[in-house]
Amino acid sequence: MILTDDKKKYLEDKARDIRRSIIEMLVEARSGHTAGALGMADIFTALYFGILKHDPKKPEWAERDRVILSNGHICPVLYATLAEAGYLEKKELSTLRKYGSRLQGHPHREFLPLVETSSGPLGEGLSQAVGMALADRINNGKNSQKHFYCLMSDGELQEGSSWEAAMLAGKEKPHNLIAIIDRNNIQIDGHTEDVMPLEPLADKWRAFGWHVLEIDGHNFEEIYASIGQAKSVFNRPTVIIAHTTPGKGVLEFEGKYEWHGKPPSREEGEQALKELRTLGGRLKDD
């Protein structure tokens, strides 16, 4: 897993395309979650275009790495990434949240079996990821070649069940479990530290027996390095606290908790797409 300059440029382009898809989908859907989806675009890009062992032509391949999206409300980034990777037709993205769509407002396996879990209600993904890793360990022991990536929000760590799962993972120590927390500091009602403080977050995970890493969730080098390190830790699960900017990529949306649960209007969407095309005015608009 080496990140060359060419690869980095490739990932940046992919992430920008995924952000454009997210904006377009949300404008069409007229409801949905903008901030978290944009904020996690770089991590999704790094996973699906560099890190994961997967095959879009064989979504049921038994040996694939598993991605468990716990905070299902950021699914526009999952759907956009799956389309970018070739699991879905891009034109299907415009059906998000509409009647009869496979792209439910929160992921549902009955409609879209290629997502690993249905999700939405918070604080449940890590339990499922731990269960998958433990089942895999029964079959393969320490020789497992799979990794289990659980993507979580920071807000959902206020759910007690998240810590029940963290405690079990601390006890069972599945080495191939990697949790990635979107530490964007916002939730519906405001900033996490105002609503219900999570800090000292890294210390909490350490106390639960996890290997803890903190990164800039928009820096591909740090994303790659952290996952590389997580894979080399064989006696504990790893949690990567990824510091991200909610709404990343569109200045108007960045850092504002008000964008947690609403979509851009058509005009806001057009402005956002222009900003993404020009990288915030650094490039000439085509």
Add this chain to the structure above:
Amino acid sequence: MNDLNPKLYNVNVEQESLREGFGRGLVKAGEKDKNVVALCADLKESTKVEDFAKTFPERFIEVGVAEQNMAGVASGMAAMGKIPFMASYAIFSPGRNWEHIRTTICYNNANVKIVGSHAGLNVGPDGGSHQMLEDIVLTRVLPNMIVVAPCDALEAEKATRAIAEHVGPVYLRLARDKSPIVTTLESEFEIGRAEVLIEPEEAEAVIIACGLMVYRALMAARKLEREGIKVSVVNNHTIKPLDENTILAMTKKAGAVVTCEEHQMAGGLGSAIAELLVKVNPVPMEFVGVSDRFGQSGSSAELFEHYGLGVDDIVEAVKKVITRK
């Protein structure tokens, strides 16, 4: 029609708890299929998962006192091809962790078996906080879920083996207290098939019961027979899906129904039967169950009497329903 235990009406009828039958069934299911795994939330001995845990230590996971997590972990294991049995007391699972069961198990249609032991008043001295009387309704309203409430230890063992082979979420309701053996080793068990236990000619009513109330229903039928009143008795161990054919055939013949369950009257077996009958064959019906109250400490026998679940309560309900025909 399956035979009844020949010693059923003797005072020295064999007694064993449903959870013991489950414990045996789980080991057998585990021997048959290596994908069967078990999870428990600090109640290994009292839910009788212990034998499985000793026989297959690598296939047992102790999650601690954390029933919400247990549901999600079981769902994750099912996603990897395992057949998880997650056991706790019914008050905690499916009580405490109901939404986790809804989302991670039923919404995912995950192949998880939820085993709720210590359901009902028979928990006795522990009191109302632990006497789960709302589990049938909580589970039967969930899409994809099958709900099974065996009547004795032999049936609990067979039900355990049967649900291991059914693909999809199942709730298995168990009891703490020793209870009389109603069926025989040879009695057949099939998910979704109600068993007609007694069917006299010209029955005036049919008693449909589940769990520990099946034995009481049979005792009530015998008492009524001595008074010249003939009733049929059905063991309705599968509350969802209902065996509509058997229930409709029996109610058409008898023309009146009494349902019996160790559960709130609201939403349980009686409600499920009423939902069917009101659409297809509305007949006079009486419910024997707990009437919108919590339990309390006492012996199992005392509590069944106190809350209107005794043999005489069933006898009275039958007499009443016949007058309404």
